[in-house]
Amino acid sequence: MFFSPLSSDMVSTKQLYDEASGDWRRSGPVLLSDYTARPFLLQWCEPATNCDVLDLGCGEGYFARNLKERGARTILGVDISSEMIRSAQEREAGERLGIEYVTGDATSLRNFGDNSFDLVVAVFLFNYLTLEETRHTMREVFRVLRPGGRFVFAVPHPALAFLGQKTAPFYFDPREHGYYSGRDVQFEGEIWRRDGKSVPVRSVHKTVEDYMSGLADAGFERMPLIAELHVTDEHLALDPTWFQPLRDKPLHLAFQLQK
Template sequence: MEPNQWDTVAESYDEVKHVPAGLAETATLTAVMPDLAGKSVLDVGSGTGYYARLFRHLGAARVVGVDAAAQMIRRARSIDKFEGLSIDYQHYDAAEMPVLGAFDVISAVWLFGNIAGAAELSAVAGRLRANLAADWMLVALFPNPEVDYESPPEYGKYGLTYTPTRLVADRQAVTVRFLTVPPVEFEGYFWRPGVVEEILRKAGFADIERHATKVPPSAVAEYGPQFWAELLANPHFAVITAHAGGSDDR
């Protein structure tokens, strides 16, 4: 992974959650979450803690956030000190993360899109499985492997653009630019269809399922149904869930 690019945008990164694309992202992710009341959640690639805080507000008893970018962790801890949510933020690369517990839910938002190769993705998947309690759930959001590059939607109206830069083995490198003030720009990867799922299976995950993109009713009311049609037909992100097998041999 390349944490340095995230260190440079730590102060403004939360703004990307408030553009229209971010509203759909949050709605889709939360729609597939189980009831978090009293549960433990590990948020890997937690950034400045946007989802970690959301999980606490949804009732999670324990939330741990992990990120490879030191500035992201500092920003998250600063916000937590102000809000008093008692979230534990840890500075680790996901591929080298130790066992921090047996969590009921692990979230990985955009994590897979920032991994530069299949070997590293396999290592990350193994560390995720090692931290997940038997039969519990991984929720992952990552760049949509089936996005239509030939006729992509006009994502600009949703608050972002992406520019394909180079094809690298089994993934397409892109430059993503969120049209916030100031803009947030970073490099990411769209994996070839099936790669992520196969690596998760080899790491011990099962029941892998992709979920439909959602838009919150308030955003439909604000922008109108037609506004969202392109994004729903060809979303830039995918959300999958997977469950750990019965063995807790970590």
Template structure:
């Protein structure tokens, strides 16, 4: 993967953004719902960032988990947390595009990995990397920029802590810029890339996956009683997905 979108410079700010409500009540809630029972499972966490979900999956009973991220600064944060609170997470600096086979895992988790593919070829390469690291009947799940999100709604999510921007016509391979507004008042940004839902579905099929489907997103029951989340869920900017080998 090209390193001009490196998270090394924004690692600390990205970690702080996990305090935003959508992270906990939508992102985390959806992820753990899709993960299901992880007891005794060997899990590969691709695009693990600073390891927040790597740790959560391990704490929920995974027998082993390996977190992989392209950003060495993100991995430093993850390893620092592991030293501070050792629970058995392992971390590697590596690129999911060129990962190769590093093990046989029951599950692969991809939080915001696939939306960094700049074209169909890169997306297929990522899908193939995931596939070769899964055991037969293994499970893939994750969370992603929503390619079905209407472009005209990109600027409507600021009350949740972010907005999105793209080109006027948003075609295959165009950037999807996220501007994040952290609770401490600081902001930072990074680019994802737009590929159509059909491109995603074609790449999963070509890589050999079965039962690929978009999932959710889902909202934590604890915050469902208000209309605060209506704008978010009327046209979700983010979405989960799952597939099996």
């Protein structure tokens, strides 16, 4: 279906996720962002009932499964990691929720017709794409969305890497780079699970302006909803020791757009 040639960066992202796929498998909240981002993003996807959904960078299907439970009509999950997709498909074979998963490159949506989906989601995908790939993918998302359709995505907060945190439970290392000089530079990082394990993550750094101008150039004319997601009092009540190091820091930037 997709099968465009992969750049060397994409091969390394694929390898990263192929190797870590076992640690991403989960049925309930495990990773930090399962608490601090995904519940919020799922709310922003409501109403999902009767929606045809495209989940770009779907991983092992955690978000897609949650969307299906909320009544989505069809869900197609696409991920560059064949191991993440294998894991999603294995789970689907047991549960039969009716979700389709394919290995593919989210930057290549040309096989989808215009106006094909009611909802496109991309949960921590754009931090793996270069600025040019991000801009291109946003244009393609706009094209494949039906009029009135929604686009919900999240990225690591662009400021997070520069706040001096290089420890559990979440960080990116900007090395010698600054907020502007680091544009389009890949920062390595880690995000932790509640059981103490961490998984490697990456962020090809982009500024808030980069995201906003990419969306405007893609054709999204309405004002986006934006949320700067962070550790809340509920998180601290649940597990004070784990969440405390991230208290008062912007963790994720969430967007909701309508075509």
